[in-house]
Amino acid sequence: MKNRRSIRKYSRDSIPLEKIFQILEAGTYAPSGANLQPWIYIIVTDNELKEKIRKEAEKTERSFHEKAPVQLRRWLKEQKITPEKSFLTEAPALIVVAGLTKAPYWLESTWISIAYILLSVEAQNLGTLTYTPSKTVFLNKLLRIPDDYHPVAILPIGNPAERPSPETRARKPLEQRVYLNRYGDKWQN
Amino acid sequence: MKNRRSIRKYSRDSIPLEKIFQILEAGTYAPSGANLQPWIYIIVTDNELKEKIRKEAEKTERSFHEKAPVQLRRWLKEQKITPEKSFLTEAPALIVVAGLTKAPYWLESTWISIAYILLSVEAQNLGTLTYTPSKTVFLNKLLRIPDDYHPVAILPIGNPAERPSPETRARKPLEQRVYLNRYGDKWQN
Numbered sequence: 357m358k359n360r361r362s363i364r365k366y367s368r369d370s371i372p373l374e375k376i377f378q379i380l381e382a383g384t385y386a387p388s389g390a391n392l393q394p395w396i397y398i399i400v401t402d403n404e405l406k407e408k409i410r411k412e413a414e415k416t417e418r419s420f421h422e423k424a425p426v427q428l429r430r431w432l433k434e435q436k437i438t439p440e441k442s443f444l445t446e447a448p449a450l451i452v453v454a455g456l457t458k459a460p461y462w463l464e465s466t467w468i469s470i471a472y473i474l475l476s477v478e479a480q481n482l483g484t485l486t487y488t489p490s491k492t493v494f495l496n497k498l499l500r501i502p503d504d505y506h507p508v509a510i511l512p513i514g515n516p517a518e519r520p521s522p523e524t525r526a527r528k529p530l531e532q533r534v535y536l537n538r539y540g541d542k543w544q545n
Numbered sequence: 546m547k548n549r550r551s552i553r554k555y556s557r558d559s560i561p562l563e564k565i566f567q568i569l570e571a572g573t574y575a576p577s578g579a580n581l582q583p584w585i586y587i588i589v590t591d592n593e594l595k596e597k598i599r600k601e602a603e604k605t606e607r608s609f610h611e612k613a614p615v616q617l618r619r620w621l622k623e624q625k626i627t628p629e630k631s632f633l634t635e636a637p638a639l640i641v642v643a644g645l646t647k648a649p650y651w652l653e654s655t656w657i658s659i660a661y662i663l664l665s666v667e668a669q670n671l672g673t674l675t676y677t678p679s680k681t682v683f684l685n686k687l688l689r690i691p692d693d694y695h696p697v698a699i700l701p702i703g704n705p706a707e708r709p710s711p712e713t714r715a716r717k718p719l720e721q722r723v724y725l726n727r728y729g730d731k732w733q734n
Contacts, residue, residue, distance in 0.1 A: 475664070
């Protein structure tokens with residue numbers, strides 16, 4: 357958990373599908389509302405399809421960046437996050453995660469599953485990133501996902517071709533996040 | 546991930562706060578939208594406060610069960626899930642997790658943090674459960690949580706006093722959850 361970092365640059369080496377299945381199997385062990393296991397995963401390795409996904413995602417992001425609040429726009433700039441999503445074509449595989457919206461707590465359950473996947477990718481010494489396009493209906497169209505599933509994230513998977521700066525690992529002090537019995541009441545360590 | 550199970554019965558042995566801090570520290574390593582780390586955790590060990598939380602939660606659940614769709618009501622009955630939430634007073638500690646609603650992707654980020662906590666609890670050989678009250682504003686009141694934080698879950702923490710049946714570990718076949726390139730397209734293993 358502490359070592360895992362979001363990776364934005366990938367080498368183009370392909371990843372054995374078997375490894376991806378193992379990672380996704382871990383994702384299915386997440387707890388879920390009414391145990392309905394509402395998630396599906398689409399592995400995208402087809403280059404033409406990845407190009408199309410990138411094109412649509414970048415279109416969505418350009419519109420998002422234009423409408424973003426000033427503070428967020430500044431942060432995005434500082435982090436060098438632009439509407440360009442080159443990892444969508446550079447990573448050898450993308451995992452599109454969608455949830456069945458009629459299941460209770462489908463969004464929460466699906467995000468626990470994504471967390472399991474993030475950690476499994478790390479355990480396989482691979483890199484990934486939680487990319488949440490601001491709109492995702494283009495994924496329903498391109499990947500023929502039925503309307504009752506809502507795509508929530510694209511996780512590129514591959515060998516990292518960058519080492520993120522240690523700053524991104526910095527965490528706010530636990531004292532500002534943890535309270536005892538009531539908000540604002542400090543605990544003594 | 547595969548061994549972790551939701552625990553509904555706890556022994557009353559208390560858990561060292563130090564262990565709970567370690568667990569919550571792991572939670573803070575989750576990735577988050579714009580790296581804003583929008584989560585807070587309130588550890589509730591005070592018995593009177595736990596009683597009040599249980600009382601309010603059960604009131605909310607009785608109303609939820611009455612309004613639940615038939616299919617869900619049947620499933621809840623089969624699983625022996627009733628509006629009674631005895632774990633809220635029996636577990637030695639509760640962790641109330643809330644997210645800062647003005648942060649981008651606050652709900653998704655907070656649920657990744659919860660997943661990290663679930664796995665850290667397992668790594669400490671303790672038990673927990675993802676309990677999502679159908680309404681949570683009573684937690685804002687009882688724990689004096691500011692309105693800009695939305696409580697999303699209560700995680701009881703303690704030593705398990707039950708062994709869930711192996712059936713609850715059963716997963717839908719991976720073939721029904723994973724597709725290659727397009728929904729419905731099977732992968733060959």
